[in-house]
Amino acid sequence: MLDTRELGRRPGSQRQVSRTVPAPADLGIEVLQVPEGSPVELDLRLEAVMEGVLVTGTAQASLAGECARCLESITDEIEVDLQELYVYEDHALPGEGDEVSVLQDDLIDLEPLLRDAVVLALPFQPLCMDDCPGLCPECGARLADDPDHAHDAAVDPRWAALAELTEAHQTGQTEQN
Ligand SMILES: [Zn+2]
Ligand SMILES: [Zn+2]
Known part of the structure; x- marks a missing residue:
């Protein structure tokens, strides 16, 4: 006042x-x-x-x-x-x-x-730095602390999709037997 x-x-x-x-x-x-x-x-x-x-x-x-x-x-x-x-x-x-x-x-x-x-x-979305890479979708690690962070399973999404298909196919075959 x-x-x-x-x-x-x-x-x-x-x-x-x-x-x-x-x-x-x-x-x-x-x-x-x-x-x-x-x-x-x-x-x-x-x-x-x-x-x-x-x-x-x-x-x-x-x-x-x-x-x-x-x-x-x-x-x-x-x-x-x-x-x-x-x-x-x-x-x-x-x-x-x-x-x-x-x-x-x-x-x-x-x-x-x-x-x-x-x-x-205030910014609508405050960031710790302009290009903050966020968190790893796999494990939640902060990517800015570990830029080369990777998981063994992390492959090209196209291959990942193919791998899933193959897996589903194999599962289907197993069920038939
Ligand atoms: Zn951040
Ligand atoms: Zn991770």
Whole structure:
């Protein structure tokens, strides 16, 4: 919550706000999140305009999650741009509260803005590296750790299919006998 009372309502008046807040729960997406309680650094400029308070700035936080392909844990940093106009309560039209952000009791709730910005900035599928080869479909080993990983059974899929056919054929013959 940001208090805007010190800013006043005179259009054009400005205030810089720098503060560190603990991250709320579930900030991010399921596979990549800002750990709950970890510091989120806010660097904001509050500017009074005719209809409310314009907030612009950045938020910096750390990220933790896992690679979408190999499940290796990932840590990263994120910096997102924030921009939102918070309309004065007495300037907001009735029913408008759903579409615009409204200042309540001169306070700004930054959490929805922060959530939207962080989620938008995150990759849909976080990877430990750009070309993560993922896991071996045979044994689940992490292929990035062992690029030459192979199994004796791993043969050209065309041969594998042929081998299956031959096997089925042989089984069929055995049953006939
Ligand atoms: Zn990976
Ligand atoms: Zn394997």
